[in-house]
Amino acid sequence: MTSPTTTTGGPAGAARRTGGPFALSHLDALESEAVHIFREVGGEFERPVILFSGGKDSIVMLHLALKAFAPAPVPFSLLHVDTGHNFPEVLEFRDRTAARHGLRLHVASVQEFIDAGTLRERPDGTRNPLQTVPLLDAIETHRFDAVFGGGRRDEEKARAKERVFSLRDEFGGWDPRRQRPELWQLYNGRHSPGEHVRVFPLSNWTELDVWQYIARERIELPAIYYAHEREVFSRNGMWLAPGEWGGPKEGEPVERRRVRYRTVGDMSCTGAVDSGAGTIEAVIAEIAASRLTERGATRADDKLSEAAMEDRKREGYF
Structure with missing residues (x-):
């Protein structure tokens, strides 16, 4: 006779073996992982910040942060590096969202660095590569030790190399050789003074996952x-x-x-x-x-x- 402590028969046991009603859907599993990451950072770091541009990935990331700490408020502020060439409707959405949730929004302006002579306009007119200096300045000024980003591994091959916790040196630089193993969803946030960690809660999501989640959660x-x-x-x-x-x-x-x-x-x-x-x-x-x-x-x-x-x-x- 099988001991009660080892019984796996019956409808419940069959459901567990076959991934029945007790199994998480793929969106529930992704959500659970992201919520876990937010809570890990909340307990391990002193001054985290969420990069928030008003784009879909940062909106989903904020939605997950709200879930992670509800009914308490999100214990992080928001940061956006404004190139000065962003879409006006996206900036309006950014400001409205931050105000609705009562979150502090830090804006690092590329234009201010250009006006000060720290940066120079590129011949092709694009300012995307110019975001690095204002970003690192904001991280240093506000002493952020963990910075959440909405990067996903399916977006681009360099992003596919990154771990969920990505260590950056005292100059903000990334060295693929310093990537740490993340077995069993164990994340290592240890860093030296002056260093910080970039955190990617959506690493394992795809573009399709993001849109299916937006549809399910009815995210604006x-x-x-x-x-x-x-x-x-x-x-x-x-x-x-x-x-x-x-x-x-x-x-x-x-x-x-x-x-x-x-x-x-x-x-x-x-x-x-x-x-x-x-x-x-x-x-x-x-x-x-x-x-x-x-x-x-x-x-x-x-x-x-x-x-x-x-x-x-x-x-x-x-």
């Missing part, structure tokens, strides 16, 4: 993520928005098209895609059929070289 996003008519022009196979950053150039006619954005960043390097997806369901269907990552399809800054992202990360970029 800026309208820029859904199909809308917009003036754009073509450059290097991408639809870019006209703006003060210097586009379009001669020979780049502006036309009105129905587009949406899969990712948002500096207007000078973030392209739109032709789309009729005006609802969450339509966006999910569109992404499921796509064979290009969102950054591969819409980010010009990642196409500067084969190692463009990794080079920037080594210098301190997120």
Whole structure:
């Protein structure tokens, strides 16, 4: 006769063996992992901060942080590196969201560093690579020891190399050889004075996971993520928005098209895609059929070289 302590029969035992009603869905498992990461950082670090741009990944990240500490408030402030060329509707959403949840928002301005002569405009007009200096300055000024980012491994090959807890040296630099093992979801946040840790709660999510979670949780996003008519022009196979950053150039006619954005960043390097997806369901269907990552399809800054992202990360970029 089987001892009661070792019995695995009956409906409940069968459900456990076959992954029945007791098994988490893949979205529940991802959510649980992210919530665990937020709580680990909350208990291990003194001054964490969440990078929050008003983009979909940072919005999902904030939603998870709210869940992790509810009903208490989120014990972290927010930080955004504003290039000065961000989409206005995304900045409006950023400010409104921070105010709604009563969170302090720190803004590090690339324009202020340009005005002070610390940074110089690039010939191509893009400011995305210029974010590193203001970011590191903000981390040092506010003594942040853990910085949450919405980076995901499916976005880009350099990001696929990073651990969930990514150690950065006293200059903000990233060395792949200093990556620590993270077996059994055990995270090592040990760091020396002057160093900090970048934390990626969405590391194991895909773009499709993010959108399915947005649909399930009914998370509000800026309208820029859904199909809308917009003036754009073509450059290097991408639809870019006209703006003060210097586009379009001669020979780049502006036309009105129905587009949406899969990712948002500096207007000078973030392209739109032709789309009729005006609802969450339509966006999910569109992404499921796509064979290009969102950054591969819409980010010009990642196409500067084969190692463009990794080079920037080594210098301190997120």
